[in-house]
Amino acid sequence: MANEQIFVGLEIGTTKISVIVAEARADDQISILGVGETPSRGVRKGEIVDMETVTECVREAILDAEDKTNVEIGNVWVAITGSHLESFNNRGSLALPEERQIEPEDLDAVEISAKEVAIPTPNTFLHTILQAYHVDGNQNVIDPLKSEGAMLEADFHIVHGIKTRIHNTLRCIESLKIGIEDVVLSSLASAQVVLSQDQKNYGALMIDIGGGTTDYLVYIDGSIRHSGVLALGGDHITNDISVGLRLPIARAELLKIQEGSATDPAGSPGGIILLKNDPRFLGCDVDRTSLDTIIYLRVNEIFELIRRDIESSVEGMIDLIRGVMITGGGSKLKGIAQVAEEVFEIPVELTRARNVSGATQIFEDPQYSTAIGLTKYARLVTKNIAPESMLERFTQRLGSLFKKRSR
Amino acid sequence: MNTNPSRRILVGVGNAGVTVLDMLSVEVPGMTGLLAVNNDRDSLNASIVRDKIEVPEGDPGEGFRVIDDEFGQALDGASVVILCGGLGGETGSFLLPALAIRAKSTGLTTMACVGMPFSFEGKHRRDLAERALEKLQEICDAVIVIGNDQLSGGSPSTAAVGEAFLLSDRTLLASLLALSGMLSTSGPVKITRADIHNVLGKPGALTHFGFGKAEGSNRLHEALERAMKSPLLALPGKGSALKETSMILLLLRGAKDISFAEVQAVVGKIEQIAGDNCQIKVGVHADGPLGSPLELYLLASSGGTVRKPAKTIESIEPSEPIGSNRITLPQPIKSIREGEMPSRRAPLEKGADEFFPALTNPTSKSGMKPAVSPKQMQGTLALDTYQRGRFDKSEPTIFEGEDLDVPTFLRKGIKLNPPSRK
Numbered sequence: 001m002a003n004e005q006i007f008v009g010l011e012i013g014t015t016k017i018s019v020i021v022a023e024a025r026a027d028d029q030i031s032i033l034g035v036g037e038t039p040s041r042g043v044r045k046g047e048i049v050d051m052e053t054v055t056e057c058v059r060e061a062i063l064d065a066e067d068k069t070n071v072e073i074g075n076v077w078v079a080i081t082g083s084h085l086e087s088f089n090n091r092g093s094l095a096l097p098e099e100r101q102i103e104p105e106d107l108d109a110v111e112i113s114a115k116e117v118a119i120p121t122p123n124t125f126l127h128t129i130l131q132a133y134h135v136d137g138n139q140n141v142i143d144p145l146k147s148e149g150a151m152l153e154a155d156f157h158i159v160h161g162i163k164t165r166i167h168n169t170l171r172c173i174e175s176l177k178i179g180i181e182d183v184v185l186s187s188l189a190s191a192q193v194v195l196s197q198d199q200k201n202y203g204a205l206m207i208d209i210g211g212g213t214t215d216y217l218v219y220i221d222g223s224i225r226h227s228g229v230l231a232l233g234g235d236h237i238t239n240d241i242s243v244g245l246r247l248p249i250a251r252a253e254l255l256k257i258q259e260g261s262a263t264d265p266a267g268s269p270g271g272i273i274l275l276k277n278d279p280r281f282l283g284c285d286v287d288r289t290s291l292d293t294i295i296y297l298r299v300n301e302i303f304e305l306i307r308r309d310i311e312s313s314v315e316g317m318i319d320l321i322r323g324v325m326i327t328g329g330g331s332k333l334k335g336i337a338q339v340a341e342e343v344f345e346i347p348v349e350l351t352r353a354r355n356v357s358g359a360t361q362i363f364e365d366p367q368y369s370t371a372i373g374l375t376k377y378a379r380l381v382t383k384n385i386a387p388e389s390m391l392e393r394f395t396q397r398l399g400s401l402f403k404k405r406s407r
Numbered sequence: 408m409n410t411n412p413s414r415r416i417l418v419g420v421g422n423a424g425v426t427v428l429d430m431l432s433v434e435v436p437g438m439t440g441l442l443a444v445n446n447d448r449d450s451l452n453a454s455i456v457r458d459k460i461e462v463p464e465g466d467p468g469e470g471f472r473v474i475d476d477e478f479g480q481a482l483d484g485a486s487v488v489i490l491c492g493g494l495g496g497e498t499g500s501f502l503l504p505a506l507a508i509r510a511k512s513t514g515l516t517t518m519a520c521v522g523m524p525f526s527f528e529g530k531h532r533r534d535l536a537e538r539a540l541e542k543l544q545e546i547c548d549a550v551i552v553i554g555n556d557q558l559s560g561g562s563p564s565t566a567a568v569g570e571a572f573l574l575s576d577r578t579l580l581a582s583l584l585a586l587s588g589m590l591s592t593s594g595p596v597k598i599t600r601a602d603i604h605n606v607l608g609k610p611g612a613l614t615h616f617g618f619g620k621a622e623g624s625n626r627l628h629e630a631l632e633r634a635m636k637s638p639l640l641a642l643p644g645k646g647s648a649l650k651e652t653s654m655i656l657l658l659l660r661g662a663k664d665i666s667f668a669e670v671q672a673v674v675g676k677i678e679q680i681a682g683d684n685c686q687i688k689v690g691v692h693a694d695g696p697l698g699s700p701l702e703l704y705l706l707a708s709s710g711g712t713v714r715k716p717a718k719t720i721e722s723i724e725p726s727e728p729i730g731s732n733r734i735t736l737p738q739p740i741k742s743i744r745e746g747e748m749p750s751r752r753a754p755l756e757k758g759a760d761e762f763f764p765a766l767t768n769p770t771s772k773s774g775m776k777p778a779v780s781p782k783q784m785q786g787t788l789a790l791d792t793y794q795r796g797r798f799d800k801s802e803p804t805i806f807e808g809e810d811l812d813v814p815t816f817l818r819k820g821i822k823l824n825p826p827s828r829k
Contacts, residue, residue, distance in 0.1 A: 044801045083804060122636050231804040232811055239796040240814035245826050249797055275826075287824035294823065297815040305806065 005382070006033075008065070009374025010058070010076040011186070012169060014043045014212025014235060015329060017057050018368055019065035021073070022358070022375035030193075030376050032358030035368065036065025045231040046081040046186075046213035048168045055172045062178065075179040077374040080169055081186040081213050083231035085126065085161040089314065090114045093153040102135065102144045106152055114156045124163040127185055131155040131223040140221075157224045159185050181378065187215035187227055189373035192380065193353035193363075194327045195219060203322040205344070207306065208369060209330025211235050215370075216306050220320045226313050230305055234330040237298050244294045251281055255291065256333070262299040263335030264342075265292040299336060303343035324348040329367035414486040415587060418442045419456065420506060421499035423522060424492030427580045428456045434580070442481055444506065446470075446498055462502060474502075474509050482509075487516045487590055487600075490547075491583050493575075495524030495532035500539035507546040516600055518549040518607070520582045522575050525555045541610070548600070549607035551582045551706070552614045557638055578639070581618040585704035588658050592690030596670075598656055602688045606654050612711025615640050615648040622700040624808030626661070627669045630703040631676060640705065649681040652707040660692040661701035673703070 007030075009020040019036035038060040042050030062073050092114025094106055111128055119125070133141045135149035144152060166183060173180055190208045191200075200219040208215045211234045218226040237260070242252035259273050268289045277283040311318050324344050326336060331350050340348040353363040353372040363372055417440060419428035425443045432438065432455050443456040446464040460477045463469045482488060488510040492499040503519060510517040521543065524532045544550050555575045589598040607614065617640040619633025634640070635647070642648045649655060655677060659665060674687055681687070795803075798812035805811070809818060816823065 044798075045804065049801070120636055121638055122641075235797070236812070236814075239798060239812075240816065243796045243814050244816055244823050247826070284826040286826045290823040293821060294814065294816050297819060297821065301811075301815045305811075 005379075006071055007375040007378040007382075008071075008073050008076045009079070009189070009371040009378070010061075010173070011079040011189075011371040011374065012043060012048065012054060012058060012172070013040055013210055013370075014046055014233065015210065016040050016367070017054075017061040018371040019061045019073070019076070020362075020368065020371040020375055021065050021069040021071050022356070022372070022379075024375075024379045025357075028379075030356045030358075030372070030379055032356055032362055032372065032375075033071065034065060034069035034359060035362050035371070036061045036063070036068060038064065040211075044212060045083065045233075046210065046229070047084070047165055048172060051168065051172055055175055058172060059176055062176065073178065075181050076173065077181045077189075077378045078169060078173060078183050079186040079189050079370045079374055080126070080161070080166060080183050081210070081215055081229050082161065082165055083213070083229055084165050085159060085185065085227075085229045086119075086123075087157060087159045087227045088117075089131065089155060089157050089225065090117055091153055091155050092116075093151065096150050096152065099148060099150045101146075101148050102152055104145065107133075107144065107154075110152050110154045111156065114154060115158065117158075119160045122162050122164065123160045124166065125158065125160050126166065126183065127157070127159040127188065129157045129159070129188075129224050131157055131225070132221075157227065159188075159227060182381070184374060184377055185215075185227060186210075186213075186370050187217040187229075188224070189371075189377050190215070190327055190369040191217050191219070191224075192373040192376040193356060194325055194351045194369050194373070196354070197222070199323060199325065203320045205306075205310070205321045205324045207303075207324060207326045207331075207340070208328040209233055209302070209326065209336075210328045210367075210370075211330075214302055214306070214328075214330070218310060218317065218321060220317065225317055226310055228306070228309050228313075230302065230309075232298075232302050232305070234333075237295055237330075237333070240294045240298050241291065245286055245290065247275075247284075247286075248281060251275065255286070256295070259288070259291065260295050261292055261334040262295050262339045263292065264339075265289050265296050268292040295333070296339065299333070299339050300343065303340050307343055322346060325351045327351050327366040327369040331366045414440075414484065415590060416440045416442055416482065416485045416488050417583060417587060418444055418488060418490045418506060419454075420444050420490055420492035420502045421496055422447060422450050422493070423496075423499065423576060423579065424490075425450050425454050425456070426576050427491055427583060429454050430576065430580050431583065432456060435584075440485070444478065444502060446502070471505070474505055478506060478509055479513065482513055482515060485515060487518065489583060489586055489590075490517070490519040491521070491579060493522040493524070493579075494536035494539045495528060497535075500535045504539055504542040504546065507543055511546050517547045518551075518586060518603070519543050519547050520551040520553070520579055520586060522553045522555055522579050525559065525571065525575075544610040547608075549586070549603045550614070551586060551607060551616060553578050553582060553616065553639065554613075559638075578616070581704065582616050582706075584702075585616070585618060585656075585658055585706055588660055588692055588704065589656055589690050589706070592658065592692065596689050596691060598658070598688045598690040602654070602656060606652075606656055606706060606708050609708060609711030612708040613642075613648070615652065615705070615707045615709065617705045618703060620700050620702045622698070625805050626701040626808075627673055627703075628803075628805045630701050631673055634703050634705050635680070637705075640707075642709070647680050648709055649677065649685065649705075649707060651709040652681065652685055654686045654688065654707065655681060656688050656690070656704075656706040658690045658692070658704040658706075659701065660695070660704075662695045662697050662699045663693050664697060665691060665693045665701065677705070 005024045007022050007024060011018050017038050017040045021033045023031045023033055025031050038057045040057055042053030048054045066073055092110045094110040094113055115125060115128060132155050133144040134153040135141045135144055135147045136151050141147055170180055187208055191206050195204055195206055201222045203220045206217045213233050214230040216228050217224060238249060238253045238256055241256055242249050270289050273286045273288050275283050275286055323346055324340055326340060337348045337350055352366040353369050356363050356372060362368055419425045425445050428441050428443055441456045443451055443454050443459045444462060445451050446462045448461055451459045451461055462473050490503055490506055492503050494500050507517050523536050558575055558578055559571045589603060592598050617634035617637030619630040621629035640648050670691060674689060677687055795812045803810050803812055
């Protein structure tokens with residue numbers, strides 16, 4: 001068992017904090033040992049607003065995971081989200097002094113040149129993800145290290161965010177005397193387990209609907225072309241129900257889970273939903289069409305916003321997306337796939353972590369996609385065997401860079 | 408160039424100051440009351456500013472004579488002088504205090520926007536700059552200090568040296584615009600010279616300055632966000648500097664359609680950051696054509712020693728009871744009809760009306776009495792009656808001017824059947 005490594009993924013979500021403990025097996029698979037979890041307090045829209053409370057919640061979740069797995073957690077991989085995160089694509093270029101074989105240092109240099117762009121002063125780079133190399137105008141060179149040339153260019157997807165907000169997350173974990181292996185964009189983590197390599201190559205949009213945020217990522221030709229965070233999520237649906245039907249938040253949440261449907265209210269069966277009395281709530285009758293209308297409008301709007309963002313980011317990109325994969329706790333809402341199909345006009349699939357083994361009940365729930373994805377990401381970044389794709393080979397190199405930076 | 412009709416003179420001193428005035432002339436064509444002062448003939452000749460004074464180099468006696476005579480003449484008819492330049496060089500460090508003394512001796516309100524040198528410019532310049540700044544703060548009624556080091560603190564290390572200086576000049580220009588804009592606010596909501604002195608008249612204080620510009624339906628939030636990103640609004644390791652201040656000056660400049668709700672929203676957001684103990688003084692210039700971008704300027708200071716008002720402060724035209732014009736969020740103006748100005752001491756009544764009075768009269772100068780002119784434009788007051796529910800106290804998610812925390816069905820105006828209680 002000497003080859004086996006333990007990876008811990010920590011997601012500080014708006015609804016819950018989850019800790020996934022997974023074992024990397026020799027056959028390139030991730031096997032989940034267990035999950036620690038606590039309801040989250042002090043997080044709004046994916047960002048920490050109450051440091052003390054969140055730290056306490058994270059401690060509980062870590063202890064819970066340690067209890068369940070008998071693993072002593074020393075280092076974690078952390079997912080990060082929030083509307084402050086922004087992304088763009090940029091090309092770096094490097095003119096070699098003479099025509100020669102490309103060296104690994106050249107790859108580093110071209111990456112640095114791609115990062116020589118002005119980002120807002122409070123921001124810092126989170127990810128620089130390779131899309132493709134070009135040598136002497138020769139597009140999409142698979143392995144530049146084996147080619148000769150005088151001009152090396154590379155396209156990158158660059159993610160940046162506000163330094164202080166990223167630091168908040170780090171500070172919270174460090175105060176628990178837990179080491180941080182790396183910080184990973186939530187959607188990038190989720191994509192590692194919900195998208196297959198074929199889907200990435202074919203062109204896919206992954207949407208992870210959480211409590212406070214909706215994170216999305218576009219893969220085309222096997223590389224990331226766009227990513228985004230929308231500070232809207234399941235909490236907004238609950239809030240809309242609470243405002244529209246004048247229900248307390250807790251009752252609205254329950255109603256959403258039990259009766260909620262995102263399908264077009266034109267097809268709603270109508271009728272009345274009876275809400276029973278309970279000690280803190282006087283019962284009432286709720287009009288189902290009204291409930292459906294509230295949810296449909298919000299969900300439809302979330303997808304519309306994503307579509308518009310993708311359309312405005314890179315021209316023509318939306319036409320290259322062949323399928324939409326929806327994951328996250330929000331994907332459990334009835335009828336959500338139909339609404340997405342209406343908006344994107346391409347096949348939509350509800351999905352969850354795949355290519356993992358272990359405690360199956362855990363990964364069958366889409367709300368753990370990000371935390372499980374973290375462990376898979378960790379595996380890809382740290383393993384020494386040949387990675388399955390160019391992207392992953394690159395993230396591997398990136399991972400070592402990150403470590404240099406964070407220590 | 409005897410009498411200056413705007414009664415406000417902006418003086419660019421030294422190479423940096425002249426550059427800033429040139430940038431200003433390009434950005435605001437037709438601006439009057441600009442004066443370039445330098446000892447470098449080439450720089451003066453290259454400048455597009457019309458009025459120039461060359462102070463001869465190497466002969467202090469002659470230099471003082473020129474300042475006394477030519478600069479003194481240029482001050483004729485002015486009521487406020489704003490000096491602008493970089494400290495640290497021989498020119499600015501010497502000329503700025505000298506000109507300030509001359510202006511002050513005429514009894515004018517004298518203010519300055521100065522840049523402090525980068526640390527890479529060396530200790531000598533730093534010392535020179537600090538001594539000059541000390542003098543300036545002693546003399547002037549208000550001084551804005553732009554720390555170049557602080558300013559460049561957040562920029563990528565790959566930034567070119569030229570870019571760093573350009574950023575510094577741009578910030579000086581913005582601070583100059585902010586100060587002169589604040590001085591000419593009028594109407595029921597204005598910033599007085601006493602306010603400016605209160606914030607910027609403390610020797611040794613750190614100036615906190617931010618500005619942002621944006622257009623489109625989400626202009627206000629974007630402008631504020633940009634302004635808040637200014638490195639000069641941050642205290643190292645402490646977060647926003649606004650928390651440490653007792654008074655913030657806020658200037659909004661833009662199109663005629665700046666709405667009361669927008670002003671309220673921005674004040675509310677700043678209050679959230681600065682806390683309840685901070686006074687926010689608001690000035691609005693809503694005189695631009697429709698569609699022109701919204702500019703937002705924030706000025707505050709922290710630390711420093713409080714000084715008694717300089718003598719000339721008392722000579723300000725009696726215009727405004729100090730401290731009467733603070734906007735607080737939950738008090739929408741009810742209704743003010745033309746010519747029927749409420750006593751500005753009276754609290755604004757609660758309630759809502761379709762209209763709000765223009766917050767400024769663009770053509771009136773700081774000295775004029777703040778009467779409401781009959782030409783005042785009116786705009787629609789977009790009342791924020793939406794319910795944000797549980798997101799009430801969280802940072803709003805704004806997209807194209809829409810607050811996405813507000814339920815979609817409310818924003819789209821869809822009617823629902825309310826639940827029936829038994």
